[in-house]
Amino acid sequence: MSQEAYPGIIVAWHPQLGFLIYHGQQGVLLAAATRTGKGVGFVIPNLLNYPDSMVVQDVKLENFKYTSLYRQRNGQDVYLWAPFSETGHTHCWNIFDAVWKRPEHLQIGDIMSIGDALYPAKVEPRARFFNDNARSLFLGLTLYLRETPGMPVTLGEILRQSSGKGKSTKEYLKGILDARTRTDTDLKPLSWRCVDALNRFLNQPETTLGNVLSTFNAPLQIFTDPVVEAATSKSDFDLGDVRKRRMTIYVGVAPGKLAEASAQLLINLFYSQLVNVNLREQPAENPDLQYQCLLLNDEATAPGKIEILAQANGYMAGFDLRLATVIQSVAQVAECYGEQGARTLITNHGLHLLYPPREQKDANEYSEMLGYFTAIARSKSRNRGARSNSTGESESGQKRALMMPQELKEMGQDKLIVTLENCKPIQAEKAFFYKHEVFIDRLKEVSPSIAALGDEAMPSKEQLEDAFLTRGEGSIELPQVDFETYWTAPTAAGPVPNDSRPIAPDELAMLEASDIANADEILQAMRQVMPQFDELMSLIHKDEPKFDAGTSDDGREVGPDELALLQASDITNQEEIIDAMRGLMPYFDEVMSVLNTAGANQA
Incomplete structure (x- = not known):
């Protein structure tokens, strides 16, 4: 398959060439400091253009708010997995x-x-x-x-x-x-x-x-x-489908949570399954695998080291899993993945985008990466003698950096440099989505307020933020998980109990209070396991004996296996009976609570 047959990643804008688009299976690495336009110049343009599946790490949810509705209306199944959403607005994913x-x-x-x-x-x-x-x-x-x-x-x-x-x-x-x-x-x-x-x-x-x-x-x-439990209790999407149908999954985790080790572990579990389930078959082995999936990791080091990406980045491309990794600096990757791991990860991205660096160390590294060329230096000389004067001109080659570190830092905030295999570096411009009609027209398809400006109008930054970040005109509707269920009664979030389901005596040891909705069914099961159950309940609830048993041993322990053989006249110590029932049924106290609430303890 030719490189052009694969979906393209928009990497830059060139005044003479238009959009520079990188086709194929190789990944793209973008290194740039914070607040330099990575989102508006790379992430959002690709979310508005990339035709196949995407899984997007979206720390601030701005990418979701700008692009989710557009992608949905253009044939994508769109999901947001935000397991820490304080409002509970998230799709769900259960790893099992x-x-x-x-x-x-x-x-x-x-x-x-x-x-x-x-x-x-x-x-x-x-x-x-x-x-x-x-x-x-x-x-x-x-x-x-x-x-x-x-x-x-x-x-x-x-x-x-x-x-x-x-x-x-x-x-x-x-x-x-x-x-x-x-x-x-x-x-x-x-x-x-x-x-x-x-x-x-x-x-x-x-x-x-x-x-x-x-x-x-x-x-x-x-x-x-x-x-978190509600967001991981079921699955609204299958990570194994990202190459079978066009789908987009935004992974939304707030920056404050990403600093927590437990949240980092949850993100690792998600990406581990995403990669593992898609490394089982190559596209040539299964005709259902028709689409490429782009893993666009904005702020890639924020969740810490993602183990599966460290291990599999060298061969993911052959399975149509493509990486687009956005980082703040190479040093940041080295700190997260180690020197060798960072080198491997960076090398396995075929194209690199270099934004104007802020740090001198980064400027020095970029200058070294871009290489050198031979600059021709010309010099003139003049000789004066007693009888005549003569002039001469000579040329010599001198080694010079393609771009000096200081030149890189002074490049201009709308500029970038593209480096890729077997190609000379290219200086171009960032593909800011708000500067190009093709992207604004796509946003007008989903935003009434931006569309109302007119076909030719280009909205201001403030108008775009009001429409998409404040009003939410570009966002899909989200389900809301019932986290209250997990807060008030954790196990009640399982299957809804069948009120009329008969309960066998041998199930009593396995029951939980939250599993039972019909107290009468419990009562019938208890009567089967212990014929004198009604008399027992009378004794327990009235706290007085209904019989004369002066010769019985009030302190004798009662084993669970004796309950079916007991007669009311054999027992005068209700504490021993209760202990025996607890031994038979771990949730005896909870079940008694259910029975009392329902009034089922009355014979």
């Missing part, structure tokens, strides 16, 4: 949804890949021990949720399961394993992989368990935020 679309024998590997992103294996030996065990617990809990009907498989729910639900984590997990080995239950036994993974955690000494659990919980604490 892509896993379950894979063949079953590949799902374990995918889960382990997620676990490796959370608990890396490449750490110092002591930390590696705890990370290895944390990954086992992660695998076990993920499989447990997957193999339990009605349970949501989300990172937030995995964190909740590790809390022990009011018990020690060890006791809680042992209870799960015991309940799923019973033969008198409709629930299928847990898979041996799930059981093995949980047992690897449970078999650790008590002192080790605490350290492993702390390691396990640390990267997941972000999911205690109800907005």
